[in-house]
Amino acid sequence: MTVIPWVCSRCLVRSFRASLNQCILPQRRTLKTVADLSPGLSPALLSRARSLAGEHAALTTQLADSFNPKVAKRIGEIAQVAGTLKEWDNANKSISELQSLLDDPETDTELKSLAVEDLETSKHVLPTIAESLKKALIPRHPFAELPCLLEIRPGAGGDEAGLFAFELLRMYIAFCSRLGFRCTIIKKEGGEGSAEDRLSEAVLEIEADGAYDTMRTESGVHRVQRVPATEAKGRTHTSAVSVMVLPSFPDTGNDTEGTNGFDDPNSDYYIDPQEVRTEKMRASGAGGQHVNKTESAIRLTHIPTGIVVSMQDSRSQHSNRKKAWQVLRAKLAEQRREAREQELVALRRGAMGGVARMGRGDKVRTYNYGQNRCTDHRSGHTVHNVDDVLAGGQGLESVMDSVRTWLVDREIAVMAAEASAKDEVQRRA
Amino acid sequence: MPRLSTPTILRAYQQDPLLPLLLRECRTIDSARNELRWLRQHALDLIIQNEPHHPEAPQPTSPAPNPPRKNAAIRKGWRRTLREFCHARSRGTPLQYLLGDQPFGDLTILCKRGVLIPRNDTETFTYAAASQILQHASKDNKLKPNTTTANNPITTPPQSPLRILDLCTGTGCIALLLHTLLSRAYRTNPNPRPLKILGLDNNPLALRLAYRNLMHNLALRTLPPSAPSDIEFHLADVLSTAATNPDKTPTQKVPSIETLLQRIPAFCPPSTPDSSQEKTNGARVDVIISNPPYISARALVDGTTARSVRVYEPLAALVPPLSLSGGLEGGRAEDVFYARIVGLVKEVGARMVLLECGDYAQGERVVQLCRLMVVGPEAGMGREWEVKIWEEDEGSDRDVEGSKEGACLVVLKRVGSQ
Numbered sequence: 001m002t003v004i005p006w007v008c009s010r011c012l013v014r015s016f017r018a019s020l021n022q023c024i025l026p027q028r029r030t031l032k033t034v035a036d037l038s039p040g041l042s043p044a045l046l047s048r049a050r051s052l053a054g055e056h057a058a059l060t061t062q063l064a065d066s067f068n069p070k071v072a073k074r075i076g077e078i079a080q081v082a083g084t085l086k087e088w089d090n091a092n093k094s095i096s097e098l099q100s101l102l103d104d105p106e107t108d109t110e111l112k113s114l115a116v117e118d119l120e121t122s123k124h125v126l127p128t129i130a131e132s133l134k135k136a137l138i139p140r141h142p143f144a145e146l147p148c149l150l151e152i153r154p155g156a157g158g159d160e161a162g163l164f165a166f167e168l169l170r171m172y173i174a175f176c177s178r179l180g181f182r183c184t185i186i187k188k189e190g191g192e193g194s195a196e197d198r199l200s201e202a203v204l205e206i207e208a209d210g211a212y213d214t215m216r217t218e219s220g221v222h223r224v225q226r227v228p229a230t231e232a233k234g235r236t237h238t239s240a241v242s243v244m245v246l247p248s249f250p251d252t253g254n255d256t257e258g259t260n261g262f263d264d265p266n267s268d269y270y271i272d273p274q275e276v277r278t279e280k281m282r283a284s285g286a287g288g289q290h291v292n293k294t295e296s297a298i299r300l301t302h303i304p305t306g307i308v309v310s311m312q313d314s315r316s317q318h319s320n321r322k323k324a325w326q327v328l329r330a331k332l333a334e335q336r337r338e339a340r341e342q343e344l345v346a347l348r349r350g351a352m353g354g355v356a357r358m359g360r361g362d363k364v365r366t367y368n369y370g371q372n373r374c375t376d377h378r379s380g381h382t383v384h385n386v387d388d389v390l391a392g393g394q395g396l397e398s399v400m401d402s403v404r405t406w407l408v409d410r411e412i413a414v415m416a417a418e419a420s421a422k423d424e425v426q427r428r429a
Numbered sequence: 430m431p432r433l434s435t436p437t438i439l440r441a442y443q444q445d446p447l448l449p450l451l452l453r454e455c456r457t458i459d460s461a462r463n464e465l466r467w468l469r470q471h472a473l474d475l476i477i478q479n480e481p482h483h484p485e486a487p488q489p490t491s492p493a494p495n496p497p498r499k500n501a502a503i504r505k506g507w508r509r510t511l512r513e514f515c516h517a518r519s520r521g522t523p524l525q526y527l528l529g530d531q532p533f534g535d536l537t538i539l540c541k542r543g544v545l546i547p548r549n550d551t552e553t554f555t556y557a558a559a560s561q562i563l564q565h566a567s568k569d570n571k572l573k574p575n576t577t578t579a580n581n582p583i584t585t586p587p588q589s590p591l592r593i594l595d596l597c598t599g600t601g602c603i604a605l606l607l608h609t610l611l612s613r614a615y616r617t618n619p620n621p622r623p624l625k626i627l628g629l630d631n632n633p634l635a636l637r638l639a640y641r642n643l644m645h646n647l648a649l650r651t652l653p654p655s656a657p658s659d660i661e662f663h664l665a666d667v668l669s670t671a672a673t674n675p676d677k678t679p680t681q682k683v684p685s686i687e688t689l690l691q692r693i694p695a696f697c698p699p700s701t702p703d704s705s706q707e708k709t710n711g712a713r714v715d716v717i718i719s720n721p722p723y724i725s726a727r728a729l730v731d732g733t734t735a736r737s738v739r740v741y742e743p744l745a746a747l748v749p750p751l752s753l754s755g756g757l758e759g760g761r762a763e764d765v766f767y768a769r770i771v772g773l774v775k776e777v778g779a780r781m782v783l784l785e786c787g788d789y790a791q792g793e794r795v796v797q798l799c800r801l802m803v804v805g806p807e808a809g810m811g812r813e814w815e816v817k818i819w820e821e822d823e824g825s826d827r828d829v830e831g832s833k834e835g836a837c838l839v840v841l842k843r844v845g846s847q
Contacts, residue, residue: 288550288787288836289724289747291735294524295460296549312463315524316532317549318556 044419049085049137056082080136088129095122138411141213142337143247148212149186149330150204150245155221157239160228162190162198164367165241167390168222169202172215174392181208186323187313203327205248212247217403219245220364227369236370240363246330269333276328277301280317300324307331365399374399379406430456430732447512450519454737464524468514471528472507521737534606536646544635545746547602550836551720551785555603557819557838558718558783559610565781565842566591566622590623592696594777596667596686596719596770598628599746601639601660603718605646608660612653624655625695629665631683632745636662665689667721668750668769686773690714714777720785721766722749728763728787760798763787767795771802774841782841792818792837799841816841 056078063071098119101107107115152169154161169185176183187203190196206215222241227234249269279299285291297312298320309331311324365376367386374389375382381402388395433452441448441458451461451468505513514527525531525540532538533547534555540546591611595604604626615621630636639662646652666683690696696714724747728734738747749765760768767784774782782799786792799816819838 286728286733286788286834288548288785289545289720289722290728290733290738290787292523292525292546292738292742293549294455294464295457297459297463312459314532315467315528316534316552318534318552319532 044423045134045137045416047423048419049081049088049133052078052137053082053085077140081133084129084133084136088126088133091122091126091129095119095126098122134412135408138408138415141216143333144213144216145210146212146250147205147207147209147248148215148245149248149327150206150215150218150243151327152199152202152204153242153244154199155240155242157224157237157241159198159230160224160237161239161241162200163229164222164224164239165199165202166197168241168243169199169204171390171392171396172204172218175396176204176206176208176392178392179208179214181206181211181214183207185313187311187327205326207248212245214400215245217400217407218243218364220362223363223366225366225368225370244334246327246334248326249329249333269329269336271302271329271332275303277303278321296320298324300328302328302332305332305335307335364403376403379403447515450515453519454521464518465515467524467528468518469507469511472511472514475510476507521740523737523741526741533602535609536602536605536642536651537649538600538602538605538642539638539645540600541634541638542741543743544632544638545599545742547600548836551603552606553821554720554783554785554819554836554838555606555718556610557821558603559607559614561783561819561840561842562591562593562607562611562716562781563614590625590695591716592714593624593626593716593718594686594696594714594779595626595628596717597721597746597766598630598639598662599632599635599720601628601635601642601662603720604628604639604660604662605642605652605656607718608656609652612655612659624659626660627693627696628660628662629667629686629689630662631664631666632743633664635746636664661693663689663693667719667766687776690777714779716781716783717770717774717777717779718783719766719770721770722747723763723766723785723787723791724748725761725763725787726751761794764791764794764798767798768802771795771798771841774803780843782839784839784841786837786839788834789818789837792839795839799839803841813843814841815844 056075059071059075059078062068063075098115101115102112102119150172152165152172154165157164169188173183173185183204183206185202186205187201188199189201190198220243222243223238224241225236225238228237228239231237277300279301280297287293294315296315296317297310298317299308299310300321301308307328309324309328311320311327314320314323362377364378365374367374367389369386371384372386373382373384374386374395376399379399379402381399383389383395383399385395389399390396433456437458438449438452441452441461444458444462445465447465448458448461451464452458455461455464517527518524523540523546525546526542528540530537530539531547533552538547593604593607595601595607598604608624608626611624612621615624628636628639630639643652643656643660643662647654647656664683665686667686669683669685684692722745724734726748729739729748734747749763751762767786770782770784773779784795786795796816796818799814804814804816817840819840
């Protein structure tokens with residue numbers, strides 16, 4: 001009597017699925033020819049690297065025929081991927097050769113011991129190559145090689161926030177001078193009163209190529225916990241200062257092929273001058289030689305988005321206008337980039353799983369004076385020397401480095417998730 | 430001028446005890462705070478520059494505008510210096526005289542008592558002028574090769590310089606800024622057109638300051654290195670004409686424009702005698718730009734002109750001399766310079782004239798003047814010349830009633846190719 005009277009349909013499906021999985025698995029194994037040996041490098045990433053390397057080879061031959069700055073630039077971008085992939089392939093090839101040597105019963109023992117040694121070193125090298133390949137694969141940030149503007153605004157916390165904003169400004173200035181970046185304050189506004197040590201807004205321009213990439217980790221809300229100078233009863237306050245890192249576009253965007261050109265109407269970051277309302281804060285009445293007004297304030301309003309930038313630091317109306325445009329342009333570019341990123345996030349929400357997005361509205365770092373520590377909430381890195389961090393010293397650099405690795409890891413996670421999702425879709429099709 | 434309200438003064442005092450002093454001249458707290466910041470910065474800079482062993486030693490390039498005061502500043506300390514600045518400012522001393530300079534575009538123009546301070550309006554107009562000149566020049570170049578190659582050899586050589594005449598140059602700000610703007614625009618051009626800018630003024634003090642500004646900005650690298658060879662400043666009396674001084678007597682100290690232009694080779698090319706132009710007197714100029722004195726004697730005293738300007742800035746740079754009746758009968762005294770300059774246009778063969786005017790009413794008068802003397806009554810037909818008041822293209826920049834009071838720029842240009 002082998003007749004089974006009744007079987008749960010779900011169990012049936014489950015057993016069927018298990019067998020299905022089993023018959024898919026060997027197929028997968030055939031796909032992963034090289035990647036099988038690779039710990040931590042997903043096939044999706046590898047195939048992406050291969051396609052980029054193919055593009056690199058094609059472009060190189062194209063460049064040999066005729067020079068084209070655009071092609072040359074692209075080659076420069078993907079050269080690292082191609083190079084690292086070559087290294088990776090070489091390492092894998094040598095490993096498989098050594099393996100076959102070992103497997104071959106005819107090789108003599110002396111050679112075998114040498115082969116084992118070589119195999120060890122090759123396998124040791126593999127993970128580092130994989131790591132650098134991953135890094136090379138991460139798409140360059142669109143603003144990575146630009147100089148940047150750093151905007152500091154006090155948030156909740158009143159006077160104390162203004163005081164801490166000023167300290168942050170000093171911290172970044174010190175940090176820049178330590179790294180040898182040239183920085184200028186293009187806007188600095190104190191609050192009410194003559195106090196020089198509190199800010200209501202400041203914009204720092206860091207004029208070094210790639211400064212955006214360096215300072216990118218600083219975007220977000222910085223929280224301070226301490227007993228403020230303004231506190232009479234010795235209570236600890238918590239206040240917040242928001243820091244925004246914006247790309248600073250070069251003065252004349254039309255010298256290169258204009259990927260970032262704001263003068264080019266087709267560019268992503270183009271601003272139609274018609275959409276910007278300029279207000280000179282100029283008293284009505286006679287002008288020209290009749291008066292000698294020193295009011296030079298300029299206010300720009302981008303009508304579609306409602307972004308307002310006002311500038312009154314310089315005595316020249318013209319340079320105020322120039323700086324205001326620079327800031328407006330930076331803000332709009334950042335906003336558009338963010339919007340695009342948001343769109344991407346929405347697109348791949350399914351694939352991303354647990355990979356979260358960190359916006360500039362999120363609290364990124366806490367400076368706790370009582371415990372003398374500075375903790376970054378993204379990387380979880382803690383430095384127990386607030387003074388050194390606020391002096392822009394080694395502490396700040398280590399925090400920023402930790403955030404940078406965190407950013408890279410996150411990018412890789414996103415990329416891997418995305419690529420595997422794409423793979424999945426392709427396989428189903 | 431309305432009285433400052435007591436709450437405003439109180440509020441200013443609470444922010445800084447020095448603010449009420451500045452408020453007298455600035456009228457608004459925001460602007461007073463900005464001035465206080467600039468003055469404080471300057472007071473601190475004076476100390477830093479004069480500290481003998483400071484690492485950021487004073488740059489030898491920037492000449493000390495006022496050495497005795499600097500030494501005084503270090504003796505007194507910056508707070509006291511700042512207080513003195515604020516008191517001086519409350520009495521109406523222009524901020525630019527206290528600070529010693531005024532930014533003008535990317536340039537830094539040194540200012541000295543006795544020479545008119547560059548205005549924001551002039552800055553705007555100079556930028557406008559540069560773009561107008563560039564537009565016009567590019568249009569001209571397109572026209573030239575096919576229309577005038579045959580009959581007009583003077584203008585056709587590609588290397589003929591762009592000759593600009595800046596009348597009543599004062600600090601030299603317009604001439605210098607035009608040079609930076611134009612040479613920057615030409616830098617991208619593979620075959621740049623050489624520039625020749627001539628700044629004229631009848632005040633030796635102004636000329637000296639203009640030269641100093643040239644050197645100062647050269648040292649600051651805000652001017653291209655070619656500037657000293659391209660820009661010249663000369664003493665000349667714009668108003669005296671060949672008619673009023675028929676023979677150039679050696680006793681006449683300040684030459685008229687015509688006599689001066691004869692002496693400068695760039696503006697007086699070896700003219701071919703068969704030149705088809707009307708009598709050009711030998712002198713050739715492409716662009717005339719000017720910010721002449723334009724305040725009427727009445728506007729000087731009736732409250733239109735600020736006290737600070739009236740008391741501290743040179744009268745000769747504000748109000749045209751009253752003794753002259755102007756180039757034409759019935760002309761107003763404050764338009765004397767315009768009449769003279771517009772009269773000069775045909776004589777020197779200028780293709781473009783840019784004139785700053787005090788207000789729109791004066792601008793309209795100058796436009797009429799241009800129609801009368803250059804464009805001709807039947808302007809609609811030939812369209813050889815075009816004259817208009819320049820409009821800022823950022824539409825909502827000024828409100829309507831404000832725009833009629835502010836200064837304006839009259840642009841007269843030759844559109845027809847002849």
